[in-house]
Amino acid sequence: MGFIPPVTSGTWSIIKVGKQQLVRRRSGISPSVSVWLNMKRVLVVGGSGRLGKRIVRVLVEKEVPVLVGARDPQRAEETVRAYLREAGLSNKGDLQFVAHDLTEPAAVQAEKVFRPHDIDVVIDAAGPRRLTPLEPLSIDFKGNRELIRAACTGPGTAHFILVTALATGRFGWPAGLLNLAYGILFWKRRAELFLIDQVRKTAARTLTQDRVGTETRSTAASGGGIKQFTIVRPSGLERATDNWGDTHALRIHPADTLFKGSVSRLQVAQVCVTAALHPDASRNKIFELTTEEGPLAADLLQLMDRIPSLDVS
Ligand SMILES: NC(=O)c1ccc[n+]([C@@H]2O[C@H](COP(=O)([O-])OP(=O)(O)OC[C@H]3O[C@@H](n4cnc5c(N)ncnc54)[C@H](OP(=O)(O)O)[C@@H]3O)[C@@H](O)[C@H]2O)c1
Secondary structure, eight states: OOOOOOSOSSOEEEEEETTEEEEEEOSSSOTTOEEEEOOOEEEEETTTSHHHHHHHHHHHHTTOOEEEEESSHHHHHHHHHHHHHHTTOTTOOOEEEEEOOTTSOHHHHIIIIITTSOEEEEEEOOOOSSOOTTHIIIIIIIIHHHHHHHHHSTTOEEEEEEEOOTTTTOOSTTHHHHHTTTTHHHHHHHHHHHHHHHHHHHHHHHHHHHHHSSOOHHHHHTOSOEEEEEEEEEOBOSSOOGGGGGTEEEEEEOTTOOOOOBOOHHHHHHHHHHHHHOHHHHTTEEEEEEEEESOOSSOHHHHHHTSOOOOOO
16 A cells, blocks of 8 residues: 555654554654554445545545445445546545445445455444434444444454544533434434444453453454544534635544534545544544634644543453
8 A cells, every 4th residue: 555644744754564564753743653554445434425525535645445335336436436536536546336235234234345355444424315214313323333343243343433423422502402303413422332332342352362362252253343443523514615624724622522613524534534544643532523714733643642532441
């Protein structure tokens, strides 16, 4: 994989070691950041959507191999390739498409999507196309839950990045109002909790295996699990266009601290991809995203570094 480090002002060195690449940042943020990258393929769920397309675009710009999951992969391929052409990226990228429906049981998703492909990172940007009474329950919770279960099977998944929304962890205004839309924030929160729980279980199993030094039958049957999560909670996406970032700087806040704001889908995509490429800076974190008029005060990695990790032990 031809790796180009993402948005940062620091200086980088890339050292090849066999199949792996050691990417070391020499300046910028904490000296502990030394990231081993051996990325296979990133699965973008909802890759045909407005946010999903932008995530694919940023991954392609970084030359990361991508698998786009969509209910109609042929239509998704037409949409995504047309979008990449518009962005001047027509001949770039190692891009594959797969038929994927979140509403199918985990075993089916595992068989169709995870087993035939070498996926180690999932970026899940799916959401209901139309807000009908059952979509938040069936897509935002049950669909994501089955996907997370599927990602745990086989060798497991190194990193699961889930896009939800601001205020999923809050009650009162404005969450209460948004929840009138068929409980969408409530169901998104349930998916977040399910993901965190799977990462916690994977960590506990790893600890037990380390202690006992052997794998029990139950752990072997449950697959490799999910090693880390990042939850990305954008504020409103409908106002900001792709050039919003020229005048509005991204701000990343910790969990349950933001109430409102706007951020562009392109800015959210940049956060998701940077999180994928920098697992140390995004490990077990919840990022709440908004923007403020003015220049960016710090680079993306510095913003991520300031957010605390959740304890999953
Ligand atoms: N709008 C906002 O202001 C706002 C704010 C914060 C967070 N969000 C969240 O951000 C995320 C992205 O939003 P967006 O507006 O960019 O999305 P979007 O354009 O509506 O795209 C939704 C994507 O989800 C996929 N999807 C829907 N049902 C599926 C299923 N059963 N199986 C597989 N894929 C399925 C769609 O695929 P198909 O092509 O197959 O339909 C599509 O690619 C959503 O989770 C949304 O709730 C939105």
